[in-house]
Amino acid sequence: MAPNFEGKKVKVGVLGATGTVGQRFIVLLSEHPFFVLHALGASQRSAGKAYSKVVAWKQVRAIPHVVRDMVIQECKPEHFSECSVVFSGLDADVAGNIEAAFREAELAVFSNAKNFRRDPHVPLIVPLVNTSHYSIIQQQQQLHSPPLKKGFIVTNANCSTTGFVVPLAALEKAFGPIESCMITTMQAISGAGYPGIPSLDILDNVVPYISGEEEKMEWETLKILGGISTEDDGKKSFDMHSKQPLRISASCNRVPVLEGHTECVSVRFAKRPPPSPQQVREAFQAYTSDAYAMGCPSAPRHTVYVHEEPDRPQPRLDRDFQLGAGVCVGRVRECRVLDIKFVVMANNVAIGAATSSIINAEFALLKGYVA
Numbered sequence: 001m002a003p004n005f006e007g008k009k010v011k012v013g014v015l016g017a018t019g020t021v022g023q024r025f026i027v028l029l030s031e032h033p034f035f036v037l038h039a040l041g042a043s044q045r046s047a048g049k050a051y052s053k054v055v056a057w058k059q060v061r062a063i064p065h066v067v068r069d070m071v072i073q074e075c076k077p078e079h080f081s082e083c084s085v086v087f088s089g090l091d092a093d094v095a096g097n098i099e100a101a102f103r104e105a106e107l108a109v110f111s112n113a114k115n116f117r118r119d120p121h122v123p124l125i126v127p128l129v130n131t132s133h134y135s136i137i138q139q140q141q142q143l144h145s146p147p148l149k150k151g152f153i154v155t156n157a158n159c160s161t162t163g164f165v166v167p168l169a170a171l172e173k174a175f176g177p178i179e180s181c182m183i184t185t186m187q188a189i190s191g192a193g194y195p196g197i198p199s200l201d202i203l204d205n206v207v208p209y210i211s212g213e214e215e216k217m218e219w220e221t222l223k224i225l226g227g228i229s230t231e232d233d234g235k236k237s238f239d240m241h242s243k244q245p246l247r248i249s250a251s252c253n254r255v256p257v258l259e260g261h262t263e264c265v266s267v268r269f270a271k272r273p274p275p276s277p278q279q280v281r282e283a284f285q286a287y288t289s290d291a292y293a294m295g296c297p298s299a300p301r302h303t304v305y306v307h308e309e310p311d312r313p314q315p316r317l318d319r320d321f322q323l324g325a326g327v328c329v330g331r332v333r334e335c336r337v338l339d340i341k342f343v344v345m346a347n348n349v350a351i352g353a354a355t356s357s358i359i360n361a362e363f364a365l366l367k368g369y370v371a
């Protein structure tokens with residue numbers, strides 16, 4: 001049972017509030033049991049204007065009343081001084097310096113951008129998988145110059161990484177290390193932001209290239225699924241799954257779907273003989289997250305929902321299940337080259353972006369990391 005924050009909700013800001021991910025943050029935070037929207041930030045183009053006047057609103061529901069007339073600020077910490085937490089949906093070209101400035105101003109920053117994912121002291125947290133990585137935050141604060149009392153950065157993963165790392169975590173929990181993994185993605189156009197890909201490039205078409213995406217999937221997975229090692233002097237580092245090397249090969253494609261990344265995954269287990277498809281299905285069904293157990297209100301009840309129908313999951317039918325906060329798998333079957341193959345579908349703007357950051361912040365608050 002989650003605690004009740006009514007009457008003392010935590011004031012939060014959203015950086016990049018006008019963007020694709022920023023709009024998701026606004027929808028989810030406008031009626032949140034722990035957090036209350038207090039400040040919005042975007043570029044100089046938008047600053048100084050009312051939110052509803054500048055945003056190219058693309059959500060199905062109307063702009064929440066609470067932000068319609070809120071004046072957008074430049075992304076400078078002094079405009080967010082009453083907030084304890086900021087969520088960042090900033091363009092990666094500017095996210096690095098801005099997020100660092102907010103951390104230095106002693107705010108807790110929950111970011112979707114790629115800039116700090118490879119930082120050795122910043123956790124890369126998919127909240128349905130590796131909340132244990134919060135333990136590195138104290139080191140991040142101690143090693144900062146000057147040392148920090150409250151400020152930190154937590155990142156979430158690339159949206160395609162998020163989709164397939166959740167079932168992988170379920171499999172490793174049940175059957176031990178995975179040795180190798182092949183993934184082919186079919187990624188929605190909302191993943192490229194707004195206005196994103198020109199309609200003449202994507203309609204009636206598949207684009208077999210997304211810049212930097214394959215490298216991110218192959219690297220981020222190791223940081224997320226690996227543990228944290230502690231040296232004799234107490235210094236912590238991410239072990240990158242090095243005790244049991246995991247080989248990953250990703251191929252990424254853009255397809256004319258609005259929301260929901262679909263991925264075909266094949267895995268080979270270290271354990272011989274490998275589990276059967278039925279054992280794999282049961283392991284997916286049994287997998288639950290610490291975030292859900294802790295009472296994070298945005299964490300899904302079904303972390304991995306297993307479809308038995310032969311033609312599911314599908315993005316159009318399944319992306320809103322549990323508000324897009326879990327992942328859906330189906331077609332679990334034997335692979336004649338590796339061991340097991342399946343399809344996973346994850347909502348790229350929900351668990352692939354804003355929802356992950358929000359669950360991360362809920363968990364941090366419940367664990368006492370947010371002061």
Ligand SMILES: NC(=O)C1=CN([C@@H]2O[C@H](COP(=O)(O)OP(=O)(O)OC[C@H]3O[C@@H](n4cnc5c(N)ncnc54)[C@H](OP(=O)(O)O)[C@@H]3O)[C@@H](O)[C@H]2O)C=CC1
Nearest residue numbers: 016018019020021042043046089091092112113191193194
């Ligand atoms: N879309 C997705 O599925 C996912 C996206 N991400 C990541 O999340 C981040 C946001 O993505 P997305 O919402 O798609 O991007 P958008 O392009 O839709 O939005 C970008 C936001 O950044 C703001 N911005 C741009 N330049 C500046 C600046 N100089 N100073 C301050 N703010 C600025 C924009 O404000 P303005 O309107 O004023 O220009 C806008 O609010 C990116 O880092 C992306 O890689 C991560 C996972 C999934």
Ligand SMILES: N[C@@H](CC(=O)OP(=O)(O)O)C(=O)O
Nearest residue numbers: 112113114158159187191192
């Ligand atoms: N590249 C992803 C979305 C994204 O922005 O990823 P990242 O946060 O890793 O830059 C997509 O196009 O679907």
